[in-house]
Amino acid sequence: MKELRHLNKYFLKYKTHLIIGAIITIIARFFLLYTPRYVKKIFVVVEKALEGEITENIFKAELTEIIIYIIGAALIGGILTFFMRQTIINVSRYIEFDLKNEIYGQYQKLSLNFYKKNRTGDLMNRISEDVGRVRMYAGPALMYSINTITLFVIVLIYMFSEAPKLAFYTLTPLPILSIIIYKLSREIHKRSTIVQEYLSKLSTYTQESFSGISVIKAYGIEPLTATNFETLSAISKEKQISLTKVQALFFPMMILLIGTSNLLVIYIGGMQYINGEIDSLGTIAEFIIYVNMLTWPVATVGWVTSIVQQAEASQKRINEFLKIEPEIKNTISNHTKITGDIAFNNVSFTYDDTNIQALKNVSFNINEGETLAILGKTGSGKSTILDLIGRLYDVDAGSIQINKTEINQLNLTDLRNSIGYVPQDAFLFSDSIKNNIRFGKEDATEDDVIEAAKNAQVHKNIIKFNEGYNTVLGERGITLSGGQKQRVSIARAIIKSPKILLFDDCLSAVDTETEEKILKNLNMLTKGKTTIIVSHRASSAKNADKIIVLKDGKVVQKGTHETLVNVNGYYKDLYLKQISESDSK
C-alpha cells in the first residue's frame, strides 16, 4: 500500500464526499438488513395463525404491516444504495480526472530525453490503463470494503444473537469462497494482462501497416503483412480463450458455494428446529437470506484484494514517472527580457542515450537582428545547436549566453516564447490549416494568418483547396506535400513575430525558385530579429550576416559569403557545385 499513499492527498481533497458516502453506505445496509428479520416475523405470524393463537383479522393486519415494512426498508435501502454509488464512485472519477491531469502535467514538464527513453505506448498506458486500475481502488474497492465491513458486522451480530451454532456452521464455507475468488481474480488478472499485451501488439501492428500502406503496396508485401497479422491474431485468440476458461469458472464456483451454505442452513437449521433448539422455521428463512446477502461481499474480499494489488502495481508505475525531476527546469520566476544577442562559448554537448558527441568546443556569436547561416554535412551538429538555443537540452561544457546572460538564468517560458522554431520535419496537427498556423499565436486574426501564409509562399496553395484555410489536415483530412508542410510550418513561426527565428533546413523540400521568394520575404520580415538558418544549400546562406560551417561537431569555417567564397573549403565547394547545377538546368 506504500505506493497508493500518493492518493491520500486526493482522498483528503474529497473527504466530505467520502464521509457522506460512508455514512450513506452504513445506513443503506441497516435498511437492507431489515428484510430478513421481517421475513422471519412472517413465519412466526403464519405459525401463530396455524396454531390458532391469533385471529384471522390480527393475522392479516400483522402480515400487511410486515409487508409494508419490508417494501419500505427495501425502497429506502435501494435509494440510499443509489446515493452511495453516486458519492463514492463519483469521487473515484474525480480522482481519476485529477490523476490524469497530474500525469499529463508532469509529461509536459519532462525534457526530450525522457521521451527518448520511454516508448509512447508506455506513456499512454500509464495515463490510461494504469490510472483506470487505480480508480478501481479509489472507487469500487473502497465502496465494497465499507459495504462488506458494515454488512458483516451487522449480520454477524444478528446471526450470533439469534442462533450461534447455526451461525457458525453457516459461515464456515465463506472464507473458502473468499480464497477461491481471490485466486481466480489473480489468475483472471494475469491472463487479461497477457490478452491486453497482445491486443496492443495487434493494434500497433495494424496502425503501422496502415501508416506505411504506400510502402507495403509499393513493395508488394501485402501477403507477408497479412500472414504476420494472422499469426499475431491467432496467438491473441488463444490467450483470449484461456482467459475465458478461467472467467467461466467464476460464477459456477460462487453458485456451488452459495448452494453449499444454503444446504448447511437447511440441514443444521432443520435438525435444530426438530430438536427444539430454535423456536421458528422463520430463523432458517432469515439465515438463508443472510447467507445469500453475505456471499457477494465475501466474494468481493478476494476481488478487492486483487484490485488493491493491481492498483498498487499501477500506482508504482505512475509514481516512477511522477518522481522524475525534469532535467530542464525553469528556476527563474521573474520575467527576463530577451533581445536576441546569442553567444556560444566553447560549447560541447553529448547525447545521453547514444553517447554521440554532437558538438565539440563550438563558439560563435550573433548580435541582435543579425542572421546566421549554419551549413555542414548531415550529422554535423546543426540541429543540435538550435535545440540548445531553445534549451531543450543543457550543455555539458562551455556556455550559451543570450543577452549576455547564461541561458539557464533566463526565465524558460520567456525564452521559448521569444523563439519561432521551424523544425526539420514539419509537424502539423490534425486540425485546420488556419489553426495550425495560429498555433504560433493564439489571438491571431484571419488577416494575420493569411499574411503569414503569403509570406511563407503557401497562400496560393491553400486557397486552391475547397475549404481553403479551414481545410483539415492529418488522418481524416488532406495530406500536404512536403514543401507545403514546410511552408505552413514557416507561417506558424513567423506569425508569432518572435525575437529569435530558428529555421532548421526547412526549405529542403521547396524548389529553388520558391526558396528564393521565401528568403526574400524572410529578409524583410526578420529585420531586427535574430535569425538562424540551418541549410544544405549555399543559396539559403549567401545573404546571411555570418556563416559557420560545421564538421563532426566542430566549427571548421566562419565568415561571410564574400570571405568564404574566396577560400578553399566546404562553403566554396558547395557554392560552386550549386552554381554549376543551376547553370546546367
Ligand SMILES: Nc1ncnc2c1ncn2[C@@H]1O[C@H](COP(=O)(O)OP(=O)(O)OP(=O)(O)O)[C@@H](O)[C@H]1O
Ligand atoms: N535526439 C538525439 N539523440 C541522440 N543522438 C542524436 C539525437 N539527435 C541527433 N543525434 C546525433 O547527433 C549528431 C548530430 O546530429 P544533428 O541532428 O545535430 O545533425 P545535423 O547536422 O542537424 O544533421 P542533418 O543535416 O542530417 O539534419 C548525429 O550524429 C546524430 O546521430
